[in-house]
Amino acid sequence: MKDRKSVKILLIGIGGYGINYLKELTEKDLGAVVIEGVCEVMPEVYEQFPVLKEKNIPVFQTPEEFYKKHMADLAVVSTPIHLHYSQIKTCLSKGSNVLCEKPVCTSVKGAKELIELERETGHFVAVGYQLNYSRDVLQMKKDILSGLFGRPVQMKALHAMKRGSAYYKRNSWAGKIMVNDCGVHDSPFNNACAHQFQVMTFLLGSKMDEAAMLSKVTGELYRANPGIENYDTASVKGETADGVPIYYYTTHNLERKSFGPVSEYRFELGTIYYGKDFGDGPVNEYVAVMNNGTSISYGRISKGERMQKLYDAIESTRDRNHPVCTISCAIPHLEAVEELSMLPIVPVSEGMIKWFGDEDDRYCCIKNAEEVLEQCYLNQLMPKESGAGWSK
Ligand SMILES: NC(=O)c1ccc[n+]([C@@H]2O[C@H](COP(=O)([O-])OP(=O)(O)OC[C@H]3O[C@@H](n4cnc5c(N)ncnc54)[C@H](O)[C@@H]3O)[C@@H](O)[C@H]2O)c1
Structure with a gap:
């Protein structure tokens, strides 16, 4: 059996x-993996997480404090997004590889600086877009790169998740545009529903560990919930540098828990669907239907662990290589966030809004959000073009 090198881990934000x-x-036996420390600033952390005392895991306020007497082979960053950049910098310079939650930081400029620092230090930064680590997605990307589907023609996806007051109240940055002079641009597009957009750019990347760059990004942004700063509904139209159009639709202003994900990736020789109803209800797997009538089901491939990104980051630390979701794979999404941040946010008119829920969790929904976004998705439209009537 392969000798498994011990890996020391620092968890930042738990x-x-x-x-x-x-x-x-x-809770799982990962074999030869040790949590060397935790950085967390919340009060009563030992009471909140008894396992820390049980397993003698020391807690620090900052990574700098941790690195005074400890080292880590891998640091896992799950803190508010405006802290990622400086925490990644600290961890790389102190000799750790990093697995950072998405988005990797708050600007393309910052992301490029981090790539430079990876080169200088010889340590990697992997980004936590979990779909990029899913084995079915990776097989699909290999098939795309092998030419199985021919040239890409058009990519689109829809994913919406209901979020209410509890979500926005859980911290000081949810729904914010700026925090401490840093553009966090928190929105469904940048945060909870980021994955389905990012994975489209990932799938069109010219190498396994690269995503397709975007040449254009535009869209329509709406704010239904007047209590938040940023937009909570977005329709996005992008184009890759190779001229492939990408459409994406998302909102937090839903009446039901979630809508989608659904996606349709059209290529010259066939179309890959997720969430498509072929007659027996939606199939929540990727299925490719080829123009010659054959089909390929990616549901046959085991996706891997739920937290496969962690397992891959540990293995890459041992093997001294790089997990598949590099900073480069995160840049097109970050670029789209930046481009969208320059567009106006249109307030949704009161007549189109319905409030529901209770004191603990109150929700703001757009009455026809589902119908409008579905029509937009099916026909590659923006809400205004579909006659949504949100901004009268
Ligand atoms: N991959 C996914 O599906 C997924 C899902 C949810 C969130 N995320 C990402 O995870 C990250 C965290 O999001 P969240 O919703 O958990 O945020 P949060 O603000 O709710 O929680 C962040 C945690 O970090 C701690 N923290 C704050 N400042 C800190 C500091 N200086 N040092 C150490 N700890 C600190 C907070 O006390 C809190 O426990 C974000 O990047 C977010 O996008 C990813």
């Missing part, structure tokens, strides 16, 4: 999404 990493590492 109180939000980062709990998933803590659980994976403490």
